[in-house]
Amino acid sequence: MSNVEAAPREIVCASGQTAPQLVAPRDVPLGGPRAMTVRRTLPRRARSMIGAWCFLDHFGPDRVAATGGMAVPGHPHTGLQTVSWLFTGEIEHRDTTGAHALVRPGELNLMTAGSGIAHSEFSTPGTDVLHGVQLWVALPEADRGTEPAFTHHAPPLVDAGGAGLRVLLGSLGGETSPVATFSPLLGAELTVPAGTTLRLPAERGFEHGVLVDTGAATVEGTAAARGELVLTPPGRTSLEITAGGEGARLMLLGGEPLGERIVMWWNFIGSGHDEIAAFREQWERERVAGTGGRFGDFPGAWTSTLPAPALPNARLTPRG
Template sequence: MSNLETRPTEQVCVAGEQGDGIELLTPRDVPLGGPRAMNVRRTIPQRARSLVGAWCFSDHYGPDDVSDSEGMQVPPHPHTGLQTVSWLFEGEILHRDSVGSLQTVRPGELNLMTAGMGISHSEESPAGVRPPRLHGVQLWTALPGSALGADPHFEHHGDLPVARADGAVVRVFMGRLTVAGEELASAATTYTPLVGAQIDLEPGAEVRIDVDAEHEHALLVDAGDVTFEGRAVPPSNLGHVAPGRSTLVVRARAGVPARAVLIGGLPFEEDVIMWWNFMGRTHEDIVRARDGWMAQIAELDGGATGYAAGAEERLFGQVRGYPSGPLRAPVLPDLRLKPRARPGQG
């Protein structure tokens, strides 16, 4: 998924202040596209906290009725320095990318794209007969410096580990955790220690999850009346807990089923600048990525539907089959993008 804001601000991805309690992060609404756009609810990045482990971006959308509309339509756009994680509760999304992938993702399945130094992709609600509602989350993880040179690639995982215990269903799509003594480990590629999991609870159910005490964690509530470590977290909000806990408790109020997504990981120690769809370490990284993308667009041949010969050799490659041209990058701000000091460093 692309960040479609026309005037994106740079986000310097550093950990927030760590405390002993629950930090509640409220979402902001962001339109995904033009005047008839679907809205997404973004909880990270924000000023209070831009990272949870390596997780650096969280958009929560739906349920949206896409039976009489085009649904999600995100034209080809670039990424650098991150992984995109597509996870659905309802509906279908068709993914195309510049390494040749064409893959529909459905609930309970994972689409994972690793950008490395550069990749481009599109996402769309499939044409023709499709589920009437679209509902899910789009997440990004920051790649560490050691993985920035990784070859861009795509993975689809349709068989993910699941645990069921006392009215709870936990499905791990990234990393590993332990539920009721059962260790669940996803086969998806990760570059830092992290976890991502969907938690479904019957009314009144409670689940205790064993986690790595060196990791920080956050719970994004999709639906229901949920408490996380004893603190109520409203739907579309993100409840964050600092490292130091080896067990996390999630509970649904009696009479109301609940669904949430747990993310977490070892605190990310590298300062990362995120602007639009690019992640880098310096201002020059962002400028280079934007210039490369715009140079590729300049090679469009004969309108908005094709690339000139040789354009696929560009940094971001070519997405084939999407019916319209790529997204233009916003204009960079008239200032130098630079990392801010970490909390406590002045």
């Protein structure tokens, strides 16, 4: 997914907190007169990461006939991975590794940008309702130059104390995803029946975030409604989650704090202003040429690409 904001802010990616924190989403339109709106909980100025998870968009359920669905032309990424996870609907993905795939409910599609990739995402003509999340993972500095790649995995649905569990990345409840990550991570979907309390094992060194997709839930004593995110700091060996009276579907994210100084601007992650500016210049040059270079050869099916917004007047400054 692209960050299509016309004037994206510099995001200083850092972590650190001492108690559970509730984050309310902000609405971000994806562009156009019938813009599909996403609810964004990461990044925020007060909190930008959960481990290496650095971007969290939650959307739907939306009637595609009313919103226009997802229509994001070719756009670039560097230094990160994108995770697409749907509850309802279907999205067509194309990228400059040559991958052409359909994103379907319950199936993980993970794209590694590494040194540079470009991709497009369009909801399919047969999609009536679109509902899901799209997430980014920051790559450690040592791995940001890795070759771009695309991975698909359909995790099994298993029982976890009466809840339904699918493990996208990492390990939980005796399930381990075969998908490799560049830093210790957890990504899982939980469907919790009404009134059920789960006590899930937690890696002591992980930060965790629980996003409420449907219903409501209480996470470590903090109540959250649909679209809200509860963040917990490292140090816990378990997480207590109680579903509300209608049950809840949740996304559980976790990871070790990245512990590195990075800048995230538009669709790029880099180490500083000059690197981000170079990525932007390369993208603009390649999108005009329509081929080759850092971001790879464009798919023949593409008819348009997204222009990069202007850089802010001040230099981008890494912290963390």
